[in-house]
Amino acid sequence: MNNNDKFVKLLGGITLSGVDFKSEVIAAGGEGITACYQCGTCSGGCPTVSAMDYTPRQIIRMVNLGMRDRVLSSRTIWLCASCYQCQVRCPREVKITEVMAALKSIAMKEGYNSNIANPRAVSFYRNFNEIVANLGRQFEPLLLLKATLGSREGIASKLGYLLKNAPFGITLMKKGKLPFKPVKIARGDEVKKIFENVAKMEAGE
Amino acid sequence: MSYAYYPGCSLEATAREYDLSFRSVFTALGLEFEELEDWSCCGASAAHATSKLLSLALPARDLARAEAQGKEVVAPCPACYQNLKQTREYVLESEENRAKLNKALEGTGLEVKGEVKVRHPLDVLVNDLGIEALAEKVAEPLEGLRVVPYYGCYITRPPGKESFDDVENPTSMDKIIQALGATVLPFTRKTRCCGGPVMVSNEAAMHKLSYEIIKEAKEAGAQAIIVACPLCHMSLDAKQPEIEKHYGEELGIPVLYITQLIGLALGLEPYAELGLDKNIVSTEKIVQKYSKKMVKAKAE
Helix, strand or coil, X not given: CCHHHHHHHHCCCECCCCCEHHHHHHHCCCCCHHHCCCCCHHHHHCCCHHHCCCCHHHHHHHHHCCCHHHHHCCCHHHHCCCCCHHHHHCCCCCCHHHHHHHHHHHHHHCCCCCCXXXXXXXXXXXXXXXXXXXXXXXXHXXXXXXXXXXXXXXXXXXXXXXXXXXXXXXXXXXXXXXXXXXXXXCCHHHHHHHHHHHXXXXXXX | CCXXXXXXXXXXXXXXXXXXXXXXXXXXXXXXXXXXXXXXXXCHHHHHHHCHHHHHHHHHHHHHHHHHHXXXXXXXXXXXXXXXXXXXXXXXXXXXXXHHXXXXXXXXXCCCCCCCCEECHHHHHHHHHHHHHHHHCCCCCCCCCEEEECCCCCCCXXXXXXXXXXXXXXXXXXXXXXXXXXXXXXXXXXXXXXXXXXXCCCHHHHHHHHHHHHHHHHXXXXXXXXXXXXXXXXXXXXXXXXXXXXXXXXXXXXXXXXXXXXXXXXXXXXXXXXXXXXXXXXXXXXXXXXXXXXXXXXXX
């Protein structure tokens, strides 16, 4: 926990900007979160709940209670597969999948995810965006390499993961399903511009 | 009417056989399309996890391009389909939303208006072509072939105003499979997530979910699992040997794209036109039995 978090904790979940955590999550796309009445339908249908430290129902409650640091350092948010099962079944129309995405985006901006259970999640998303910003399209072999090398794991663990996946890569290559060269789109500057605009718009908000 | 075809990044790489079979089948069925010129990535799950605005702004570029041509978009990858569809919904929701996305497009010379619909091939096949018209084109009925349709998440979730199938029990693929002469077996995990999105970050979670899907298909007596998503295909087909190793159990169920199955029934060439040699779990038994083109080639 850094000093900022300690301070936020002292204030009972109120952030320095004066916005409480649930409003912050709503602003980042997590609509409807205050309507939750804790029925647990979301947790009941969640495909990855067994690997989570807090169930989706608990996370929603914790956000509403302003338990910022615990939510953002949870394993749960990185295990959400964005399958939307919870969201379509929620009787209160809480946009639970969007809540999880909002939590991921806040955690990514603030450098969370030191969690050893999902060392490659943040690195995967960051490198995905970076490759798209540079090429205009995704290039899967490079993504796997960069996501692994940029993760929070130790070097032995990184190499171990790459070695373990090498035969899989070779299988795909033999089938002609792993391109050697990335496709660079003609007007890639437009995609770069979009990334820049979004960053500016978000900084201005 | 011609569609603007949006392949998406996977269809250029790990899902090459989906691209190939989509093109062959749509052409054979007389459904006109042209690849959307200079399309860019929809942002997939990464943009969604990074920023809501980014996840809408990236597909907005592609939508704006399709709108300039006045063509409806057809996107076989359900993640691309959802991202593009949700962007259109967002733009149509309010003037404010539209202005916001156009601000994100500033300097690109593009403008998004939400004017063209975003369609999945299943939607086009069932609602534009029609099941009866499809059945009439069947040259080699897949009689005796028992399969389960696996839809995964993004074909139906989250639902929107222009959704084309039921969110808990979709049937569009069921209808198509039956029109081809094959048998659809009851399957409870039609829309249960395969774990694909956490494949890189949490392998074990993905293995478990995909194992349960394959196992149920096997126990139901299915000879193949039929999918319409490149990520589902990666989890169930390309990762199947890994899952077998992890659980110490032989599974060996071929996983075919719906377009590959349709192509077989239309009598298309199984490898050159449908890429059935690109699936990781061998599709040979099915090809041998149902492709007359193959049987002929062997005899010659």
